[in-house]
Amino acid sequence: MSNAVAAPTPNKYKIGMTFKAAAGYDAEWLTPTVYGQTAEEVATNAVDLMKALADKGVIDLAAMAAKKVRETHQPTAGKGGNSAPKTFIGGKVQSQASAPAADGDTCQHGRTLREGNGTKGPWAALFCNAPKGSQCDPLWRQKDGSFS
Numbered sequence: 001m002s003n004a005v006a007a008p009t010p011n012k013y014k015i016g017m018t019f020k021a022a023a024g025y026d027a028e029w030l031t032p033t034v035y036g037q038t039a040e041e042v043a044t045n046a047v048d049l050m051k052a053l054a055d056k057g058v059i060d061l062a063a064m065a066a067k068k069v070r071e072t073h074q075p076t077a078g079k080g081g082n083s084a085p086k087t088f089i090g091g092k093v094q095s096q097a098s099a100p101a102a103d104g105d106t107c108q109h110g111r112t113l114r115e116g117n118g119t120k121g122p123w124a125a126l127f128c129n130a131p132k133g134s135q136c137d138p139l140w141r142q143k144d145g146s147f148s
Contacts, residue, residue: 028066
């Protein structure tokens with residue numbers, strides 16, 4: 001008589017989930033994965049996992065732990081965390097940091113400072129962060145350093 005145990009069949013389905021506390025990259029994330037033999041089993045397991053994470057306080061505990069880390073471990077600027085947040089426009093990362101609004105500026109989309117050197121010399125302007133076609137007019141740097 002053999003005591004051999006059949007090897008389990010690999011799960012055919014899996015789903016990864018991301019639970020974010022906020023929209024930014026600096027928000028805490030939980031990223032569990034759920035497996036199952038059928039799509040229905042994966043869906044059931046996903047619901048069970050979400051309920052258990054909430055009921056057992058995992059979500060709250062993760063948020064508290066992330067808050068504690070932010071309060072007690074400040075990274076060096078440029079090494080993550082304290083660097084300027086990335087701005088996405090049209091699915092692309094904007095490499096320039098957002099610039100402060102100029103006095104009287106009515107742009108509600110935020111602006112990005114861009115600088116260059118043209119045939120007439122150096123220039124700088126604050127460009128609207130809205131998608132092309134709905135952008136506000138740029139604000140050009142004036143001789144006194146202000147933007148209008």
